[in-house]
Amino acid sequence: MASIARLSEDDLRWMCCRCSRPLEVGPVELTYLGNSFTLELPRCPDCGLYLIPEELATGRMAEVEQILEDK
Ligand SMILES: [Zn+2]
Numbered sequence: 001m002a003s004i005a006r007l008s009e010d011d012l013r014w015m016c017c018r019c020s021r022p023l024e025v026g027p028v029e030l031t032y033l034g035n036s037f038t039l040e041l042p043r044c045p046d047c048g049l050y051l052i053p054e055e056l057a058t059g060r061m062a063e064v065e066q067i068l069e070d071k
Helices: 062-070
Strands: 024-032 035-043
Touching: none
Parallel strands: none
Antiparallel strands: 024 035
16 A cells, blocks of 8 residues: 655644544545545544645645556
């Protein structure tokens, strides 16, 4: 499985805002440009809320596009 997100310790300090539980890294299915793919992201084990790393949230999806092209 490709892991494009470089997770920092800061990412793993996040708590779920709904459950107040620490996030755990696990597979999260995302959809981008009509394609779905799975990334290892910090997510809430209870409700499934997940954290998008800043480099993804700011639109730097070039690496993701590369993954999709490799399919
Ligand atoms: Zn939660």
